Amino acid sequence: MKIATFNVNGIKTRLDHLLAWLEREQPDVACLQELKALDGSFPARELREAGYHALWKGQRSWNGVAILSRGVEPVEIRRELPGDPGDEHSRYLEAAIxxxxxxxxxxxxxxxxxGPKFDYKLAWFERLIAHAKTLHDSGHPVVMAGDYNVVPTDADIYNPRSWRKDALLQPESREAYARLxxxxxTDALRxxxxDEAVFTFWDYFRQHWQRNAxxxxxHLLLNVTLAPALREAGVDTWVRGLEKASDHAPTWITLDRKKLLPAKKKKRAAA
Known part of the structure; x- marks a missing residue:
């Protein structure tokens, strides 16, 4: 089973790239971010013709997430991260596949x-940590895949010097990721x-892609039930090399389902 995550950076603009990647790599599950499209603009028909069922939650101009599943219908679990009913950002989607x-x-x-955007980042992170604990301890196999907007360590960036003031490298961001x-x-790719310099994002400035900067x-994080099934992990860098590509490349894992730990059974309540 192959599960991938891909920040498409505009699904309408880069639909051809997405379809080409799906056809060539054929992930069984694909988590998409930054759709930059309302629900009605989501290309469900094109994806269905490519063999994929989809759940999605769009938003005008920015944000938006989707889960694609090849050949089977994903079963929706939730459409938002718990903890803030007033949060209208489309940033979280959860399904059983x-x-x-x-x-x-x-x-x-x-x-x-x-500033307020960094405060929101940290508050959202705290909500994720709280919900992730329930997912991890559920006993079910769980993968949390997406664009975390965190560079975990200096080994995860070409050169941290010019990024020290960026929110992605702040000690608070890294500390939250470490607590998670x-x-x-299990951080599957790492x-x-x-020991390898593995990247998933190259911005559009100063020839960062051309220089592999x-x-x-x-990241794809696996709980203790799913982690034993991890077999491979990688990045489809060829997608980043396409003309007018997203600044992210699809990141993926493969799983050997035969090595899945059995789900924990809940103890019966005392009579």
């Missing part, structure tokens, strides 16, 4: 910092590439 809970997330960027991992999540901000 073939026995696995898939959470697709688009964590706030937080720039400029300090401490619940028991786990299987412990990238960052690792797209």
């Amino acid at each position: 073939d026995g696995i809970v898939v959470a697709c997330l688009y964590l706030p960027n937080g720039n400029p910092q300090p 991992l401490a619940q028991g999540w 786990h299987l590439n412990p 990238g960052l690792r901000i797209d």
